[in-house]
Each structure stands twice: as C-alpha cells, then as structure tokens.
Amino acid sequence: MNPVLPLLALRAFVETGRHRSVKRAAEAMGVTPGAVSQQIRLLEERVGIPLFTRTRYGVDLTAAGAEAHPALLAAFDQISRSMERLEAARARPTLTISTVPSFAASWLVPRLGRFTAKHPDVEVRVEASSALVDLRRDRVDIAIRHGLGHYPGLRIERLMAPVFLPVASPALLAAGPKIHAPADCLNWPLLQDSDRADWRLWFSALGVPVDPRADRGPSFDDDLLLIRSAIAGQGLALVRDTYAMEEIEAGRLALALNITWPTDFAYYAVALPDVSQFEPIDAFLEWLKAEASTEPAALGEMRTIRSV
Template identity: 60%
Template structure:
C-alpha cells in the first residue's frame, strides 16, 4: 500500500524554499519555528535526501531540493486555487479589503453600495489600519494602498493620484495673498512632514524652517479633524476633504492644488488577482476611480 503523502512536511519545504528562512516560513504557516524544522527533518528522513544548506543569512536549497521545489510550489498553488473555486461556489463570498481610515470614510464606503448592488453575492469586509498589512499572512484579499507603488511580489494596479489642497477651519480663515503667507500660521502635517515643504517649493517659495514646524498626524482623517477644529492649516488630498468643505466644516484657503507624490494602488496577491470576486472588485474600483 502506498504511503500517504506527507503534506505538512511538503508544505513546510515549499515555504522554507520560497522564503529562505525557517522563521519566515513559520510566520506564513502560523506555526512555531520548531514545528517547521521538525517537518523538514521528517521529509529529509523519508526521502533520504538533504534538502537545505545552512548559510550565514538563512537556508539555501540543495541541488536535489531545487530540482523539485518549483513543481511542489505549483502543486500547492493549484490546490489553493481549487479550494478557492470550491469556496466561490457557495451562496455568498466574503472579500476582505484593507485601507486607511481616511480613504475608507471619504471615498470607498460612500460608493460601496454601488458595488453591492452590482454584485449581491459578494460581501465586502472593510478593515482600516495605518500599518502596512501582510497580504500573505493577514487573510486580506485586497489592499488599497497609498504609496509609490513599490510592492515586491504583489499584483499592483494604479488607481489615481489625488491632489493636495490647503484647508482651514471656516472660523479661523487666514488672510492669504499667496502660498508664502501660509508660513505665518501654524501648519499641520502628515507623519512624514514632507508635503508642506514640497507644496511650497512647487509654488516658488524658498526653503524656510517654518515649513516643518507644527503638529503631525499619521492619518489624513485626523489631519482633517485637527484643521476643522481650528488648530492650523492642513494640506490634504482634495478627495478626503471635499465632503467637509461641502458641509462648511472646512474652507480651501488657496486655489493652489498640487499633485501628491503618492498614488492609490489596488494591491493583491498574484495567486488571488484573477479570482472572480477580486477581479470584480478591481474592475469596479477602477471604474469609480476613473470617474
């Protein structure tokens, strides 16, 4: 009788071979490093073959290990895709989307009803965080990320690049004749404190140490709230502030929009990029971004 395949050991071998590290493989598999090491040892004992060579910065596949690793990697990929298809045959599908709170509140959530009406069989679960999620580990299907688009190993689609506009509370609207006058008032910053200096330079204002002074916030939603409460001038993406401006909670103090360095990107794992639910959500988001 043929022995059953040692699937746990094979999976551990694939992960270590792909990541070059017992620890990284353990994180991906949600087990301990000791458990991964044990599975590798069991597989080497069963096959009578050394599969890895330990080096200074991790593990390297032996010639024998490297000869079978691509086939096993593809085999597990096929099994995962088959399971995904089984899941998708259910009555409803759940799509987990991660993004920052400001983008979710000002842009994504107000539009989400249109996606639900178009795809009633897909339930969207929105998670907000300012941290960079690990799509391989955190059970997230899609991330709508704000950055430069450099996401190695992931499938990336550029959505849109928002423009930045200077805003303030309508109760404390400063008297400004041009961008340079902003330096006479408290400036509110994002976490990297880069936008005000870049915006001022783009509008011909010479370097000034006042451009980097003031409170900073790690999310545009908090930045908008600080500006609306009269704490100073904020430079924020217009798509985040337009609802507050329309409601009279904020005022755009100068008509000087400026392209942000960053853009919004649709990011997913390569193995999930063509799943029907992910593809449907990507097509819808791109359509909304185009409008």
C-alpha cells in the same frame, strides 16, 4: 531518488524559513514545535545536508537552504491559493478589499450598498488599514491606495484624484517663512498621515527631489486629529479639501500654497493581472470605475479659498 515527496517535511522547511522560527512555523501549521523540528530533521537526513543554523534569535537558512527556499515557498503559496479557489467554488463568492481607513469611511463604505444591489451573490469584506499588502501572498483581492500609480506587474485602475490642500493655522503661517513653492514646505514641521506617504508622494508628483524631511513629524490615524493638530499650530497638514474647506472658510485654517493639483497623485485600485479568472473581482473593479467617474474633476472646480 525516492519518488515520494515528503510534503509535510517540505512544508515544515518552508514555514520555518518564512518565519525564521520553529515556534512560529508550528503555529502556522497547527502542530507542536517538536513536530516541526522532527520533520526538518527527516528532510535534512534525506537530502544529506543541514538546512538551518540556530541563532540567539531563532534560526537562519544555510546557503543550501536559502537556495532552495524561494522556489518551495512560491510552490506552497500557489498550492494555498489553489485550495482557496477550490473551496470558493462551492461557497458564496467573497471579495476582500483593502484600503486606508479614511477612504473606507468617507467614500467606499457608503457606496457599497449599490454594488450589493447589483451583485447580491457576492460578499464584500473591507479591511480598513494603511498597511502595505502583498496581493500574491495576503488574502486580499483588491487594494485601493492613493499614490502615483507605480505598481509594476499588477492591474491598475485609476479612480480619481481628490484635491489635498497644504494647510496650517493662520497665525503659524504669518509667523514663519513664506511659502512660494512646494519645496518651501520642507522648511516647516509637517503633520503626517498614518503611513507617512502623503507628503512624500505630493512632493514627488510636483517634481521636488527626494528629501528626508518629507517623512518627519507626528503621524495621525484619523483625518480629524490631523486637522485639529494643524488648527493648534503644530505644523503644516496635507488634508483633503472636503475635510478642510469648512475650517478654511471659518478662518481656523489657511491655505499654505495655492497650486494646481498633480493629477497623477490619485486613488488607484490594484489587483493581480489575471483577475479575469475570478469574475467578482472584475465586476468590482468596473463598478469602482463607474462610481469614481461620478466624482467632480479634481482640477478647475475648487472654490476660492483663503490663503496667506
């Protein structure tokens, strides 16, 4: 067996298998599609079996290729992460934080100056997106999301449980069927957040069985648009109390159901379990917990609000 590993050919195999496209693999490697195809041919000649089959949409792995691809993919991803650490060793430490736009704008960004004051040598980069991230693949150090805290295999830090209120226009609530329990909300048109997660998680936290109706309805990237849609009588919205309280007190919105907030539906900071190897990540997680501890408790501190 030839002891010299064909690393370029293996990389071409990994990227083509990852993207199911020679063209996209070439873009990822910064070479031409012809160069990728040549490297794959060289690898197939060396191992003596075909690794891809062509389809009308691109390429698919053969059975042999599919068996070998996951381990090689993990190996090259590990090499990539190791190179990033080597490059970061001489550069200013940079943290990439991923969170949803509403949390970034209303809570995280206004407080970042306090972290920078404590750690002036650490550069923080915030990605405001509701898209799911893979911490083992994407260049994200910490993800902050609201959910039920089920993130297997990762380090999880619970931050806070802000109250979300099911609200709608008073006229819409008065005209429709009564809402006595969380499951009754499924009979109404639901207005969704950008990733259609809030209602589904709210129902789950309150013990309502999985129901496809929880995902229906128009979605909005901005909380203000969500509130305006609810005021216009387009459906029920699940909105953080700090955003909705003024509209409720003014009578433009009404509380659909006054219920104790489920404390496991909270904001969580999630990172890889070995973050202690990179001190800035650990420092940022500890800072997040300290900042979140100054927030009012979600339960027992709500003012009297109008319900129908």
